[in-house]
Amino acid sequence: MTARITSALFVAQLTRRVFADGSFAAVERKGAEAAGAIFIVTRTRMGEVKLFSPAIQALAGDDGERRFMAEIIADDATLSLxxxxxARFDPDFWVVEIETDAPERYLLIAED
Structure with missing residues (x-):
């Protein structure tokens, strides 16, 4: 099993890659530096919002790479809920929002 990079380093790398491609990224919530769960919100130019949450263990793989599962979110109120x-379950999570039509360019998406 390969060691996983810290959450803080993953977020820093992600935001730099997004900015380098001329897109927008923002850390909406900062979590635990070492191992906080990371949630990625994407917004396309057409207004579609997707949430990429950490993949369940069965889909996570053993190579140390962070994998994410996608779900479509109806609106910002649903996201707030x-x-x-x-936060009640685990207050140490991160939220990063990126504007992209191709999240798979930046995230490893787990296949079910």
């Missing part, structure tokens, strides 16, 4: 539930 999700953050409230997550």
């Amino acid at each position: 999700r953050w409230e539930r997550e």
